[in-house]
Amino acid sequence: MANHLYKGDLPNGLHLGPVVAIDCETMGLVPGRDRLCLVQMSGGDGNCHLVQVAPGQTEAPNLCRMLTDPKVLKLFHFGRFDIAALDHRFEVLAAPVYCTKIASKLVRTFTDRHGLRYLLQDLLSVDISKQQQQSDWGAETLTPAQLDYAASDVLYLHRLKDALDRLIAREGRTGIAQACFDFLPTRARLDLAGWPEVDIFAH
Template sequence: MPIDLHDGDLPDGLDLKSLARGGAVAIDTETMGLNPHRDRLCLVQLSPGDGTVHLVQFRKGEYDAPNLKRLLTDPEVTKLFHFARFDVAVMRAYLGVACQPVYCTKVASKLVRTFTDKHGLKDLVKDLLGVELSKQQQSSDWGAAELTPEQMKYAASDVLHLHDLKEKLDVMLAREGRTHLAKACFDFLPARGELDLGGWEQPDILSH
């Protein structure tokens, strides 16, 4: 699994759009915690679906990243996430961009795998692809100046399987007649992220 680490942005000349399998680039983030107002964005990992992974590491307060932002806002590239709600919110907060269009494997799983309450990435990859993921580095220090090989491998594993998951879930969505419902949910996710950032995380404004 080739992993390339980049400082502050994707390099000039790297055209992930042309490599994007099915028109999608898998994306994930690593932060200092789960509160975007307090816990800064440290890493964005991306895979075009060809077995390669690119990691963009951010130093505190340095979020220019014009090449990455161009990709995140390209309307012809689907941004493929697991739990997109958090990732699109944190990138909105730190990179100042609204990621669109979006696909979320967690949302898709909840719409079609109603026979289980296990929709985490580890469970999904095991159930649908037969692959065991290690989550050992999940709570490590992503703000460190130098990432360890173990951290980079963990970060890469979070995007490496998303294209395969999407293909499996798309078949299930079509089978159950819920493709249109999934798309409506995906289209709303950027707004859901903004609501979270604005203080409407709980209670949900759609609740009674």
């Protein structure tokens, strides 16, 4: 496994494959308020590619091209937040997408353990550390521990998707899962537009 850190954007000519796992690190948990600092990605080959986003930066052409490529499935855990954070910073809506947290909630209704750490433990017998989760991601220089932590959030998502897809198919929920994934970018935009916790389908 290797971590590749870039400033501002992915390098020209880098192709991460048809399914790219993506996660974001920000200064907080409010996409419209808290600055996007880091975007980490993996094509499922054990390597992580990390883009450090500068304060005030609003363009990352290569990254945005991948986010909107209809031939590349963007794989998230709790994509609702990451999609909103990316859209707020770069004004680009990631699609098509898959979210392992939504997938887990659709089929693992016997538990409330849907966080990434729990899913990796339960489905892949993998333990990851969350020690750096609340560190300062806006620092000019990120530590090796921060980079390793960020990488761990994407390196296992391909395997996790495979395990969840088997459960979704077993329970006959493939269609409804896909419909949820298709709606997810719109849900992220509703968050940014001021409807974060409002159920627009309620009476």
